Amino acid sequence: MGVKVLFIVKEIEGAEPLGALYVAGCLEQAGHECKFIGTRGNDVLAEVRRYGPDVIAFGATTGLHRYYLGLNHHIKQHYPKAVSLMGGPHATYYPEVIQTPGLDVVCQGEGEDAAVELCDALARGDDHRGIRDLWVKSEGKIYRNPARGLRRDLDAIPFPPRRLLYEYDDSLRRRPLKSFTTNRGCPFPCSYCFNPSLVEHYGSSWKKVRVRSPENVVAELAHVMKQGPLQFVGFRESIFVYDAEWLRQFGELYRREVKLPYYCHLRADMMTEEMVDLLAWSGCYTVNVGIETANPELANGVLRRQIRMDRLVHGIRLLKRAGIVVFADNILGIPGGTLEDDLATLELNIELDVDYAAATLCTPYPGTGIAAYAVEHGHFSGDFDLIDDSYYTESVLRFSSDEEKRQIENLHKVFAVTAAIPALLPLMKRLIRLPSNDFFYAMFRAWYLVCHMTDVMPRRLELAELVNSALSIFGVYRGADENRYPAPAPEALPIVEPPAQAACGDTRTVQLRRRPRIAAESAEVPDVR
Numbered sequence: 001m002g003v004k005v006l007f008i009v010k011e012i013e014g015a016e017p018l019g020a021l022y023v024a025g026c027l028e029q030a031g032h033e034c035k036f037i038g039t040r041g042n043d044v045l046a047e048v049r050r051y052g053p054d055v056i057a058f059g060a061t062t063g064l065h066r067y068y069l070g071l072n073h074h075i076k077q078h079y080p081k082a083v084s085l086m087g088g089p090h091a092t093y094y095p096e097v098i099q100t101p102g103l104d105v106v107c108q109g110e111g112e113d114a115a116v117e118l119c120d121a122l123a124r125g126d127d128h129r130g131i132r133d134l135w136v137k138s139e140g141k142i143y144r145n146p147a148r149g150l151r152r153d154l155d156a157i158p159f160p161p162r163r164l165l166y167e168y169d170d171s172l173r174r175r176p177l178k179s180f181t182t183n184r185g186c187p188f189p190c191s192y193c194f195n196p197s198l199v200e201h202y203g204s205s206w207k208k209v210r211v212r213s214p215e216n217v218v219a220e221l222a223h224v225m226k227q228g229p230l231q232f233v234g235f236r237e238s239i240f241v242y243d244a245e246w247l248r249q250f251g252e253l254y255r256r257e258v259k260l261p262y263y264c265h266l267r268a269d270m271m272t273e274e275m276v277d278l279l280a281w282s283g284c285y286t287v288n289v290g291i292e293t294a295n296p297e298l299a300n301g302v303l304r305r306q307i308r309m310d311r312l313v314h315g316i317r318l319l320k321r322a323g324i325v326v327f328a329d330n331i332l333g334i335p336g337g338t339l340e341d342d343l344a345t346l347e348l349n350i351e352l353d354v355d356y357a358a359a360t361l362c363t364p365y366p367g368t369g370i371a372a373y374a375v376e377h378g379h380f381s382g383d384f385d386l387i388d389d390s391y392y393t394e395s396v397l398r399f400s401s402d403e404e405k406r407q408i409e410n411l412h413k414v415f416a417v418t419a420a421i422p423a424l425l426p427l428m429k430r431l432i433r434l435p436s437n438d439f440f441y442a443m444f445r446a447w448y449l450v451c452h453m454t455d456v457m458p459r460r461l462e463l464a465e466l467v468n469s470a471l472s473i474f475g476v477y478r479g480a481d482e483n484r485y486p487a488p489a490p491e492a493l494p495i496v497e498p499p500a501q502a503a504c505g506d507t508r509t510v511q512l513r514r515r516p517r518i519a520a521e522s523a524e525v526p527d528v529r
Helices: 018-029 044-051 065-078 090-093 095-099 112-124 163-167 194-203 213-228 244-257 275-281 296-302 309-321 338-351 369-375 402-420 422-431 437-457 461-474
Strands: 004-009 035-040 057-061 084-089 105-107 134-138 141-144 177-180 231-233 263-268 284-294 325-332
Touching: 004 044, 018 035, 018 057, 018 084, 018 112, 018 163, 035 044, 035 163, 035 231, 044 065, 044 090, 044 284, 057 112, 065 084, 084 090, 084 112, 090 095, 090 105, 090 194, 090 296, 095 105, 095 134, 095 141, 105 112, 213 244, 244 275, 275 284, 275 309, 284 309, 284 338, 309 325, 309 338, 325 338, 325 402, 325 437, 338 422, 402 422, 402 437
Parallel strands: 004 035, 004 057, 057 084, 084 105, 177 231, 231 263, 263 284, 284 325
Antiparallel strands: 105 134, 134 141
16 A cells, blocks of 8 residues: 655646656655646645645755755644655755754655665555665754765656646646656866756766667657647756767657657757757757856856857857857856946857846855855855855845845846847946846746747647746736745754664665656646746
């Protein structure tokens, strides 16, 4: 007899929660029951009581973690019998978050196997304090467990059971854009990314990229296409392709079985003419590449990108020449950088004629190299609770002056539109001196929304989704979220190693049944802020 697991997702209407769905797929395969609910327009506590879960699961990014901790504490006060489990980036970066009252378990890194072991132990009534990848709170102590070995065969993992989203809200099934992943791991140590934290947790094995077979990826795509409309495919891993031969095999299958435009993330400096030609031939419509900064010292000394700027420029020009839409990521307000550095980055985007110049504000997430650098050099206090749930609002870093901070935050809002219309550059340099205002935010949202739907990932929206997207430009969203509660202060609980008896339990990597590479999953039914 399995346990019931409820996944609670804030903004479930936005990007599909692939990490949680992968966990749910493994739990279902192991005989447990799973359900997803969103928070907007819902009384979450009432939904909890109605469903009666044994485990309540959250996947949290830093910033959003406070929302989930507050909601979880509220739920536990009224429904204490469920075990609360937090995974995701924040738990991986900062597992000490388990010291928050009401939180029972946190999972570091990939959660499929640890979640299965946890729920198996709960179903049997066994001690679950010694499960690898988990930190477990019990009787006033925190039991810290080591990492497990990484699963090398990604084809053996069940496809994300998207029907769980569709059972909650059928409009999610009708979305024309859906997301997928083809690999895990990354060999690069970029200081603003989560990958170095996973190297610290798992060791160097995280740097050895694990890749799904082309047959397995295309089988999932074919399965999703049978469940609902699909107009555009989004591949969401850090780097989509490392090997030209894999891309050639994938392209042959994709052109035959899927035949839809797709979006992916790449390192432009890794691009050769052969790889770019294969991307265009296989159906790649848009690539997301990181420019991040035009300053090589910031790129390699602070951001640790290990990149040659000449190769980055060459790679972007190859992509543009092949007719692929280039969506460029940039980071403003880097510790040690200046407004002039950020303006130079804007000018590089203009020079390269990127199709959409996205920008984020540098955010020192816990456990990242950029956070350590910012604290060490006096750019950040180290108080991670200051971090907002979006890196599109304002910076938590210290600048040379309040004036420079305001101008960089304003530049962020008008960065993309100025890159697209370079004639605005002189005017923009004057406008960013103004106080921060809602007009800048509205411009930022509107330009992103229009470009995203017409150039970056063109697709036809249903009227309701189009209206909701348009309203989001002005900060108006469908349904109120009445589930905000203050996060309780953490308790200074002792962190100990698991008891020997528990640690000697079932801590091996769970071996799931291998999925045939072609056969699809058998299942009838799956923001611009």
